[in-house]
Amino acid sequence: MGIVVLLLIGLVGVGWLALYVRSNGQHEKPLLPPRERPSQPPVEIPPPTRETHVYVPQVEDGDVRFQDVLRTVPEGEDPKIFAVTQFLDESNLAPGGTKLLSVKMKGHTAELNFNDTLRQGAWGSMAGSTLLKGFQMSLGQFDDVNELQILIEGQRVETLDGHFETYDPLPVIRKTP
């Protein structure tokens, strides 16, 4: 009997303790009102900007000159692909749907692999030379590239425009002062 009474007293004690703890947790109030933070704009650390030169052809008195404009390379994009693609976009030289599939480095030679649409291009000698020089200048800004090889769907092509050979690698053109 004594043991039963003791067990009951113990149970009551434990129950009371549990209720006490629970009620305290529910009604707990902060000792101090929440301090208002000073109104500062959130500080965001911008990702490092990468800029690349894009060479945009301009016709002046019959000659073609390249305007050098700086463009920011979108995050996650290869600067070499961006430089060549932007040149094509801004020069309107490639047929619509042309895509630069990849730029792979083999030693110091950049292999530009285009989709088949580039074959549909129609260029006179001026436009053809502008196209090649645009590629050569776009890649000439990268110190690790000395030459470029044009590929269409992975294959070398004798010529793009019917005037200048593209079967072998072309030297890049580096901008001089």
Place this chain on the structure above:
Amino acid sequence: MKRFWQCLLPWMVLAAVGSAQTRLAGVHFTHQGPLPEKGYRVGEELYLPLHLMEHWGWSYRLEGDRARIKVGEEEVEALVRSVSGRQTIPLRIVTEKLGAITEWTAPDTLRVWATIRAVHVHDDKFLIESTLEPSAQMSVLRCPGRIVVDLSGAKLHPTALLDLVPQARVAQWKEDIVRVVLETDELPRDEMLSVIVRGKNEKDVPPPVNAGGPEKRPPPVLPLPSVGVGQLALERETDTQAHLALRLPKNPSAAPTFRRPLPDMLEILIPGDRFELPADFKLNSKHVLQAQAIPYNGGTMLQLQLARPMGAEVAASGTGVTIQLLRPSVGDGRLAGKIVVVDAGHGGHDSGARSPKKDADEKTVVLRIALALSRKLAAEGATVIMTRKDDTFVELSERAKIANRNNAHLFLSIHVNSNTKPNSTSGTIIFYHKQDAIKQLLADCIDKEIAKVSGLKSMGAWSDQRIYNSGFSVLRNTTMPGVLLELGFINHDKDRKRMLEKSYPDDMAEAIVKGIKVFLGNGKG
């Protein structure tokens, strides 16, 4: 005794070190190059024997233990020190007082550079402000047109004032050459360039700045170039060539260029130097009938009337200009019997350039012209080989091989042009390869005939390097005189309208045949 040596030892070491630190050293002074005698290097200073200053035109006078050194309008003072028994001045201190830049280079040579402190380029005029005097050389580049000023023996000061028009730029091009480039089609003239040598301490280097930007400082007025007498001599002559040497009172300020207003007339433009030929001048040549010097744009134009069209190579030489005249080796005066390859560009799946409205493509237009040309050439008695006679594709490399395989005398590649901007450019261009004098002559002869009948602007005869460094494949790979003809811009409305006219192929063909005959010597341009 031991104490005596102990006292002496430090002095012996000091003497040895001192002696080892004084050694002979050379001086490389601005563009003037190395001094013939050496000075003495002590630490980082070079002590220069007084008399060596005379090599640079400096003078000095001694006042006690100091020398007052006069350099142009500048005067600086330096302490005179005796080194190896000779009176010397500390050259680095002196030149740096004058605003120069100095640096030790191996092996024990002190380099002294003039410092370019300001460059002003406005209205096709260059005003350079420098300490010490650099060598200034103007030259002209083409494709695109540029005037280049090379300041040798100079360094560009990091804070130099650059007051430039947008077409101009300045850079340290080589270790000792500052290059100023201005994009322009002007020819360089003496009065375009002024170099002012100013001392380091003068305060007048930066021009006053107002709200509208840096004030344009007019370049100082230079004296008019004096008119000297040039000597034109025929150095050697054969049936196929003539070599002329023009000796001038003063070397040209830039490379000479030439143009051909008529197939049998050459005009050699010599910038920056006016000269006349002697009153009793006569040239005993069977190729050059007449020569005269005409004032031109501040310089002189040497005009040569030739007995027949000839190729030309013109170059600056140490004492003037050399002129090489070359008669085409196919120039026996007859078109009949010649083998001519006519190359209609593109074909098959390669349409070549297309009009923006896609109502005309290059392969069709050029085939019509090529067929008309073949008929006309055959009528003149030439043997004609066409790279294609219909709408078929021919590999680029095969076109040149056809001409070479058949030992052709002439190669004509027919094209029409296009560029990146519709309706921006109109006209015909006849391309020749690089600087080939004979191919250039053929291009000039054909261009002049086409200009008479095309109804389009003649943009002239161009080197193919003007649009692409290695030139056209077909011109590079053919071994005979040849040209690539761009007979209008298919993406220009006016040109396209003309090239689609029924008469255009025959008009072009006739003009090309006439031009070939002038080139060969059996036709008058």
